[in-house]
Amino acid sequence: MSNNTEEQITQNVLDSIANTPNPRLKQVMSSLISHLHAFIREVELTQEEWNLGIQFLTRTGQMCDEKRQEFILLSDVTGVSMLVDAINHRQPGGATESTVFGPFYRAGAPELPPGASISQDKRGEPVVVSGRVLSTDGTPIAGALLDIWETDENGLYEQQDPDQPDMNLRGKFRTDQQGRYCFVGIKPVSYSIPADGPVGQLLRALARHSFRPAHIHLLISAEGFVPVTTHLFVKGDPYLDSDAVFGTKDSLVVDFVRRDSPEEAARYHLTPPFYTVEYDFVLQPALL
């Protein structure tokens, strides 16, 4: 019979899973149990704190439904999502850096012609985003697909906001033979992640805010290349140094240049002022 003392209990639990047939599951669970026990020993968790933790996780689960994923939010605000992303996307050779996918992507955005606007309600300040998609050796990639999504000027994605048209501010664009792309979006705004649940309570208890710096989401793919899930952030945003989900990377912060020329605006069927952004995305060839 096992003697489950403070000193022996960790080894006893590890021994209990010694026959796990799946080696990866055994590795992950052994490490999780070891670290969890070490954490409890380090902070000498009280019964009351243990109970609070159980209640917190219970409320986090109860907050989840088809539209709300509070556990992903918890993973995001603790930096876990970005760490998993970093470990899984160690891109050599100057490929565009990745960042969090986030919970607001929707499949099935319409494919639009080059230069089209993804804004259906024409709110916000227009921005023309253009550039190329290149291979890490500098070769332009024709036919690369850019799947784009962003919030409206009120900081809400269309599925969070009944006043926005379906698929507003979402669109797919393909690069031409020279690898060039161009689309019109709106200058993104900083927004708060959902803060009315247990994760919001946690942030307040930790004296943290719930804002993300303004960004446009992009998922870029091309046949024969490793796809990248990334953002373009607005240079000068006040939350760049304190993103609630730790998603910022220096290489993804870009200048949104204000333009006031009516002639230039007319080229994109816009009226000034509007903004322009130029950015080249770089994809890593997939291993054969």
Ligand SMILES: [Fe+2]
């Ligand atoms: Fe976002």
